[in-house]
Amino acid sequence: MLINCKGNLIDLSTPKVMGIINITPDSFYSGSRKNSENDILTTAEKMLSEGATFLDVGAYSSRPGAQDISAKEELERLIPALEIILKQYPDVILSIDTFRAKVAGEAIKTGAAIINDISAGKFDEDMLSVITKYQVPFIMMHMKGTPQTMKDLNQYENLLRDILSYFSERIKAAREAGINDIIIDPGFGFAKNIDQNFELLSKLKLFKNLNLPVLTGLSRKSMIWKKLNISAQEALNGTSVLNTVALMNGANILRVHDVKEAMECIKLTQELIN
Numbered sequence: 001m002l003i004n005c006k007g008n009l010i011d012l013s014t015p016k017v018m019g020i021i022n023i024t025p026d027s028f029y030s031g032s033r034k035n036s037e038n039d040i041l042t043t044a045e046k047m048l049s050e051g052a053t054f055l056d057v058g059a060y061s062s063r064p065g066a067q068d069i070s071a072k073e074e075l076e077r078l079i080p081a082l083e084i085i086l087k088q089y090p091d092v093i094l095s096i097d098t099f100r101a102k103v104a105g106e107a108i109k110t111g112a113a114i115i116n117d118i119s120a121g122k123f124d125e126d127m128l129s130v131i132t133k134y135q136v137p138f139i140m141m142h143m144k145g146t147p148q149t150m151k152d153l154n155q156y157e158n159l160l161r162d163i164l165s166y167f168s169e170r171i172k173a174a175r176e177a178g179i180n181d182i183i184i185d186p187g188f189g190f191a192k193n194i195d196q197n198f199e200l201l202s203k204l205k206l207f208k209n210l211n212l213p214v215l216t217g218l219s220r221k222s223m224i225w226k227k228l229n230i231s232a233q234e235a236l237n238g239t240s241v242l243n244t245v246a247l248m249n250g251a252n253i254l255r256v257h258d259v260k261e262a263m264e265c266i267k268l269t270q271e272l273i274n
Helices: 037-049 071-088 101-110 127-134 159-177 194-202 204-210 222-228 236-248 259-273
Strands: 002-005 008-011 016-022 054-058 093-097 114-117 138-141 182-185 253-256
Touching: 016 037, 016 259, 037 054, 037 071, 054 071, 054 114, 071 093, 071 101, 093 101, 101 114, 101 127, 114 127, 127 159, 138 159, 159 182, 159 194, 159 204, 194 204, 194 222, 194 236, 222 236, 236 253, 236 259, 253 259
Parallel strands: 016 054, 016 253, 054 093, 093 114, 114 138, 138 182
Antiparallel strands: 002 008
């Protein structure tokens, strides 16, 4: 199960870790917000030294009810951060968390290798053509509505069937556009309540039927801390538990705030799976 990242073939048959770097003032977990050059570089260095294969950089907060910002502001936050990281770590594989084709294109030209789109190309009709032009891997997430409205859109006829149907349609659109490398993300917390998130995790193996790598983003999410009556700051142990469940159910990439602990989950579960 290989993806091509700027000529680097990454084998996802062994799970990999994607570290989260948020260049935003309002992401849901305050520990992930990095706004100074020193913060960005220190975090990148720590994540890479702990074993991250990818760094996922986002300049638009997609937490429920997040403030909408312009593409201009997103780029003004994002591009300097990418340049800082790439100057220090020219071989790093950067993923860009954006749903805007213009932002994706500028980021790829700066040196990004993957685009991670919460809308799977639905928010911007030019996104698929940008991915096709540059032939970078495309992470397609499931959600309904927008970050501003998704909290009220968690009604499904059949949760798993509806999400699988969504992915079938988006994969078809991506293939018809000429996109080669696709990764799917079920979208934990995006237009799903806590019970739906746990149902999704328990049945994650069903997504292997799509024959594509699966990314899970469970790190410090409210399905953990609300269930345990704690805060996102206290949700690392719960994150490790759910990451382990995700790995046992076939996850190929763990998108996390805490790389060392995610790598430990992979190392230990590989002993059970292999």
